[in-house]
Amino acid sequence: MPDKIYTKDFQVELDTDKDALASISKNSQFSYMAFILTDDKPNENKQRIPEEEFDNLIESGFYTPLKMAYNEMKDGHEDAFPLGPITHLKKFKNQIKCIATLWARERPEDVEYLKDSFANKLPLNVSWEILYQDSSTNDDGIETLSGTSLRAVTIVGLPAYAGRTPIVAVASKIKEEDTLDELEKTKVELKEIKDELSGIKDELKSRSEEVDTKETELTELREYKATIESE
Numbered sequence: 001m002p003d004k005i006y007t008k009d010f011q012v013e014l015d016t017d018k019d020a021l022a023s024i025s026k027n028s029q030f031s032y033m034a035f036i037l038t039d040d041k042p043n044e045n046k047q048r049i050p051e052e053e054f055d056n057l058i059e060s061g062f063y064t065p066l067k068m069a070y071n072e073m074k075d076g077h078e079d080a081f082p083l084g085p086i087t088h089l090k091k092f093k094n095q096i097k098c099i100a101t102l103w104a105r106e107r108p109e110d111v112e113y114l115k116d117s118f119a120n121k122l123p124l125n126v127s128w129e130i131l132y133q134d135s136s137t138n139d140d141g142i143e144t145l146s147g148t149s150l151r152a153v154t155i156v157g158l159p160a161y162a163g164r165t166p167i168v169a170v171a172s173k174i175k176e177e178d179t180l181d182e183l184e185k186t187k188v189e190l191k192e193i194k195d196e197l198s199g200i201k202d203e204l205k206s207r208s209e210e211v212d213t214k215e216t217e218l219t220e221l222r223e224y225k226a227t228i229e230s231e
Contacts, residue, residue, distance in 0.1 A: 030084070031102040031111050033066070034169035035126050037153065040094045042142045043160040049130070053148045054096055057130070058089040060149035066100040066126075068110055068155040075158040077127065083107055086153060098153070102170075114155075115170050124167035125159035128152075 037057070042048040049057065067080035074080065088099040104111045117124055133147025159165055 031104045031115070032169075032171050033084075033100045033102055033114065033167055035098055035100070035153075035167045036165045037061070037089065037096040037098050037126070037150075038128055038161070039096075039164055041164070043164075044162055045160045046141050047143045047145060047160075049148060050144055050146070051094055053146060054091050056148045057096060057150045058091065061086055061089045061098070063087065064150050065152045066102075066155070067152055068114075070107075071109060073113075073124075073155055073157050076156055077129065077154045080154045082152075083110060083155070086150075100153070114167070118167060118170040123163070125156060125161070125163065126153050126165050126167065127156045127159050127161075128165075129154065 038049050040049060040051045040054075063085045065082035066084050066086055067077075068083045069079040070081060082103075084100050084102040086098050086100045090097050102111045102114070114124065128150065129152040130145065131149045131151050132145040135143050135145050137143045155167070
């Protein structure tokens, strides 16, 4: 049975991205990796990507390489070679989330290393390689990049974002039927909630009718009392 190692947040992202889900479901010979590419805060190199640049990174990032050194994870970008293409990028709040296809046949040892490391909760992080046309530096020495385009992403041991660009999922395949099962489960839960609300509505209606009846009886009693007193 294929691996299914992914976090809840990214399962939601995949479930709402039909193209991503379809491609992952149909290509069982590949493995997949989900990760945070960047956020809009400064990194340890005192560089930041503002949120208004996210569209540039997303548009230029499709099919750029995800890289790693052979047989080991280096601290930096040295000796890194393509491990597979980045196939999906999506803005989420002040982050960009990505999915990359891993070449499991071409680099089986490295893909297994990533799976084992992730399963054993070892830290896995990425570092971007970005080209940019301009930048500005503020009084705190923070350089803000503009006119950006994504060149590559590398799996590294010492990421500039110090844990804010982690690998959050590694999987052989996400089965479409698993997602459909989740959908059916949600439908059943929604029906149960709907039935419960319908019961509450009926009960409220019954109580409302009961109150109306008592109000009518009270009115009749008041009128009867007033008639007796007038005599």
